Structures are given as structure tokens and as C-alpha cells.
Amino acid sequence: MAHGAIENTGVLTLIDDCWNRIGTRGDGSCPKLAEHSRCLNCPVFEQAAARLLDRPVDDAELAQSAMATPNAQSREHTASTRETPDAGDAVETATESALVFRIADEWLGLPTAALRQVDDIRPIHSLPHRRNRVVLGLVNIRGALTVAASLGELLHLDRTAVSGKYTSSNGYARMLVAAHRGEPVAFPVDEVEGVVRFAASALLPVPTTLAHAGASHARGVLAWRDRSVGLLDTDRVFESLARSLR
Known part of the structure; x- marks a missing residue:
């Protein structure tokens, strides 16, 4: 089974993007299409979306993101006041x-x-x-x-x-x-x-x-x-x- 991997620093979330393989965006061979008509109506798609929204972010990435804004502002301040x-x-x-x-x-x-x-x-x-x-x-x-x-x-x-x-x-x-x-x-x-x-x-x-x-x-x-x-x-x-x- 193919999976789409979404990777953060130290965090890996595997999601089976079946909608791209056998669903409405793939070859249409999924047996669940007969019941749900579209992948958007399928609970499998809903669960995958929930996992994407709820996946964790590790401490290293949070620290890196928190530092990015002050560093960018510091660089802008230095450039604008150099002379x-x-x-x-x-x-x-x-x-x-x-x-x-x-x-x-x-x-x-x-x-x-x-x-x-x-x-x-x-x-x-x-x-x-x-x-x-x-x-x-x-x-x-x-x-x-x-x-x-x-x-x-x-x-x-x-x-x-x-x-x-x-x-x-x-x-x-x-x-x-x-x-x-x-x-x-x-x-x-x-x-x-x-x-x-x-x-x-x-x-x-x-x-x-x-x-x-x-x-x-x-x-x-x-x-x-x-x-x-x-x-x-x-x-x-x-x-x-x-x-x-x-």
C-alpha cells in the first residue's frame, strides 16, 4: 500500500492517500466509491484529514520557528542602521x-x-x-x-x-x-x-x-x-x- 509521508524534524506522519491512487483523483477502482460517490464523503478521507490536522510538531521545530521572527527582525534592524x-x-x-x-x-x-x-x-x-x-x-x-x-x-x-x-x-x-x-x-x-x-x-x-x-x-x-x-x-x-x- 502506498503512503504519502509528511515529515517534520523528528516527526513522521504516514497517510494513505488512497484518493490519489484508487479514488476520484486516481483510477476510480475503490469499492467504497459505490457507497460514497466521492472521496470527500468517505470516512477514510475524513480520518486522513484529521490525522493531518492533529499531527504533532516536535520541540526542535517549535524552537526554530520561535527564533525565526526575532532573527529576521534583528537582520532588518542591523541593515537599516548600519550607517x-x-x-x-x-x-x-x-x-x-x-x-x-x-x-x-x-x-x-x-x-x-x-x-x-x-x-x-x-x-x-x-x-x-x-x-x-x-x-x-x-x-x-x-x-x-x-x-x-x-x-x-x-x-x-x-x-x-x-x-x-x-x-x-x-x-x-x-x-x-x-x-x-x-x-x-x-x-x-x-x-x-x-x-x-x-x-x-x-x-x-x-x-x-x-x-x-x-x-x-x-x-x-x-x-x-x-x-x-x-x-x-x-x-x-x-x-x-x-x-x-x-
């Missing part, structure tokens, strides 16, 4: 970076330290019997099954009220793959604008009038290219996502 003799000036010129993207009418920024890749939109395979709307399902990213989640649902963004100026931008939709102290997660977004660099002093407070959950998941607001960009707090976003996966 600045005064320590006070160094604080002002230190820069951070974030990828700017759009979901519905909202422009958001994800710190690049958490970004793994930007890819084309790919088919998402829904998980049977999962009612949490944040978790969309599983997506194949370069041969690895990856959890796909909706930032729009997590932040309670209204996707039905999209301005007319954005209705023709569907061709710009992308899949962001991000990770923070754990496994990568894929987020479909409506448009990617690019990377912005900014000083911490450029962050504006989150407006108190902002009602949706984005307010509690944001570090602040950036004024960029005549737009207000909500800079996401990586810790808060992934903590909320972890609760949704339970």
Missing part, C-alpha cells in the same frame, strides 16, 4: 516589511517573517462534517497537503459588500502560504499588491470605530498609496486560527 551613528536615530530608521493584499474591500498587511510563498489559486478540498467556516479544507501546495483557512471569516469581513472598482480584479486572486510557530496554512486572497517597508513609528492606532474582528487582530494601520492598510498581528491571527482548528 546610522546615533542610537536614537537608529530606532527611527529601523524598518519592518509586510506583504499587502486585499480581501473584499479591506487592505491588509502580513509581516513577511511569517510569509512562506505566494502561489496561484488552487482547488480546495473540503473536509466532511467540519462546520467551522474558518477552515476551508485541504489544498495541495507543491505536493504537500496544507490546511486552507479563510482570513475573511476569521476577521469577520463582509465579502458581499465589495466595491465596484474591485469586481473586475478576480484574475489577481492568489494563495498566501504562511507559518508561525507551527505548520504552514494557506490563505486565499482576492489581490496581492506587493511588499511595503515601514518604520514602526509610521504605524497609526487602530480606529476605535472598527467593529469587525480585524481590530483585535491588527497591530495598527499604515497609510500607503492612498490606502489604509491594516497590519495584522501574527501572534493573534495564528492563535485564533489554532482555536478554529480544534
Whole structure:
């Protein structure tokens, strides 16, 4: 029996990806198809998905991920202050970076330290019997099954009220793959604008009038290219996502 192996540092999870061999994505010879019609309705697929979501992460990988963000910020700080003799000036010129993207009418920024890749939109395979709307399902990213989640649902963004100026931008939709102290997660977004660099002093407070959950998941607001960009707090976003996966 063939298995797909998903390996972390010191952790190996074996999953029989029968749907790719004998299921609807394979040769269709699985006898269970007569009962369930599609692999998505089969309990074998559901169990495999549950194992993927629940597989452990070892201490070494957690430590490595926890160290990645401070190290990246330290390198950016060093590069931005290398030619600045005064320590006070160094604080002002230190820069951070974030990828700017759009979901519905909202422009958001994800710190690049958490970004793994930007890819084309790919088919998402829904998980049977999962009612949490944040978790969309599983997506194949370069041969690895990856959890796909909706930032729009997590932040309670209204996707039905999209301005007319954005209705023709569907061709710009992308899949962001991000990770923070754990496994990568894929987020479909409506448009990617690019990377912005900014000083911490450029962050504006989150407006108190902002009602949706984005307010509690944001570090602040950036004024960029005549737009207000909500800079996401990586810790808060992934903590909320972890609760949704339970």
C-alpha cells in the first residue's frame, strides 16, 4: 500500500492517500466509491484529514520557528542602521516589511517573517462534517497537503459588500502560504499588491470605530498609496486560527 509521508524534524506522519491512487483523483477502482460517490464523503478521507490536522510538531521545530521572527527582525534592524551613528536615530530608521493584499474591500498587511510563498489559486478540498467556516479544507501546495483557512471569516469581513472598482480584479486572486510557530496554512486572497517597508513609528492606532474582528487582530494601520492598510498581528491571527482548528 502506498503512503504519502509528511515529515517534520523528528516527526513522521504516514497517510494513505488512497484518493490519489484508487479514488476520484486516481483510477476510480475503490469499492467504497459505490457507497460514497466521492472521496470527500468517505470516512477514510475524513480520518486522513484529521490525522493531518492533529499531527504533532516536535520541540526542535517549535524552537526554530520561535527564533525565526526575532532573527529576521534583528537582520532588518542591523541593515537599516548600519550607517546610522546615533542610537536614537537608529530606532527611527529601523524598518519592518509586510506583504499587502486585499480581501473584499479591506487592505491588509502580513509581516513577511511569517510569509512562506505566494502561489496561484488552487482547488480546495473540503473536509466532511467540519462546520467551522474558518477552515476551508485541504489544498495541495507543491505536493504537500496544507490546511486552507479563510482570513475573511476569521476577521469577520463582509465579502458581499465589495466595491465596484474591485469586481473586475478576480484574475489577481492568489494563495498566501504562511507559518508561525507551527505548520504552514494557506490563505486565499482576492489581490496581492506587493511588499511595503515601514518604520514602526509610521504605524497609526487602530480606529476605535472598527467593529469587525480585524481590530483585535491588527497591530495598527499604515497609510500607503492612498490606502489604509491594516497590519495584522501574527501572534493573534495564528492563535485564533489554532482555536478554529480544534
